[in-house]
Amino acid sequence: TLPFARAAHAAACVDHSQMVICGGATGGGSLSSDELYLLDIRNEETSQWMSVPVVRTTPGRRYGHTMIFSKLLLIVFGGNSGQQAGCDIWILDVERSPFQWQEVAELLWESVGPFRVCRDGRVAGMMVFFGGQTAENKSLKDTWGLRQHQDGRWDWVEAPATRSAPPEPRFQHSCIFLDSKLLIVGGRGPEVNKSVLQMNLRVAQAMQSPEISTLLLGHAHAAVLIRGL
Template sequence: MGTAGKGAWVVPAPAYKEVEGWEGSGDDSPGYRCGHSLTVIAPTKGHGPRLILFGGATAIEAGATSGLPGIRLAGVTNTVHSYDVDKRRWTRLHPAGDPPSPRAAHSAAAVGTMVVFQGGIGPAGHSTDDLYVLDLTNDKFKWHRVVVQGAGPGPRYGHCMDLVAQRYLVSVSGNDGKRVLSDAWALDTAQKPYKWQKLNPDGDRPSARMYGTASARSDGMLLLCGGRDASGTPLSDAYGLLMHTNGQWEWTLAPGISPSPRYQHAAVFVGARLHVTGGVLRGGRAIEGEGAIAVLDTAAGVWLDRNGIVTSRTLKSSNEHDASSDLLRRCRHAAASVGSQIYIYGGLRGGK
């Protein structure tokens, strides 16, 4: 992770706007959704890039808030929807095979034209620790349960996972129903039989957390951002996890000051910049104003807002209407990036 040198000029974070709303209609549209996943898969012969939306909840129970320890989500589903980026159209998929149980607060990662799902929580409680793969190769949609040998991360929710260096599925943190976790596991997708390896990284290790995000940079670094600790305190730190050529993993604390602590946010890379959107503070209170948007420039090693480098966590309040901040004032949403565009779907706004 780089650092900005003296006198370095860094482009401020961009302003966001809704280019077009693509809600779709009928059964093909995902409709209202929170606690779901949104994953980009590689183009196939018949399609350009697509976003795969899986699971989540279509409603919240009366009286529930996003800040309570229990998820308490109603209407949890296991439906699959595909968004064609080029055609700007949603399609509901009906894959063959045995699907995962309905779940929310799970993790998902793309491996080529496949999406791997792990964990989560649903009406029956914690999902199993089985890995499920949705295979979209040759535009034939099928569910597979992956056979993994030995011990693994175990059932958990509120964790995060991504594909690192186009090879390693890395799962970090979460909640197993008894405690908030700080562990990290890796599965080598290029080596069979598949097995999880519990990592013992060098460096500055992150504290236990749930509802954070983990996003893989193109060069193989995984960025863990924010989350909530066991006491319910939102976290503002970020850590990079990288595997060295000798096979040893190492955590590195990201430099700079983030605009706001947060959890139940979303984060995606565009180039070397990690774009962090939304999230909540202690008690489920939505992040207001400019703090709803933050960018970690991993090349320069600084956090950015629209004014430039962030030097303080004290945010200025403004009476002016800010459509960009209003748009991203949400939690439990999902985000994905295709090229220079960021796609955000669903979530909860203002406790609704």
């Protein structure tokens, strides 16, 4: 079963040979279904797409959302339903059958700020996101981490303030962690950015990387970590 063509969807690796995708936009104002698809390439000769059966409530159709796989959980956050930006969180335990999405309803969003479409990375068991765009089309530059405690509680933690200036506000950028450094690439803001920026979450210091600052202007692209690069 092949997924339909789409853009602004979310993808996450379940392991080194399996990837899942969900959501996205198909053009002309239409949205993809919220069906979950898995690409299994453990055997290159028989690699294939398959639809993942899910019971009960789903996160709903959306685009511009984020999804990661952490601690046996698929975690979906935010996005836009085509009518408004959202700030909901959904989790799916891949070891519990039958598969079903569960909304994390205990978090209060007054502290985190406005609804947004954002980009994320993963470090130290947290889902970390930087920036995004609000329902009022305002680009953001804050950094937050979503974590789950051993007793099952969820909460948000804001990255500490830095003496140096944070990266410019943006959305449709890419984020990826290299050890404790969050690499933020491109995106859209007041104007399309071309700088590659990194934020060291361990010392909370943001800096530009001039040695790789000659990238072409870009947004809505992807970043992936391959053998440490």
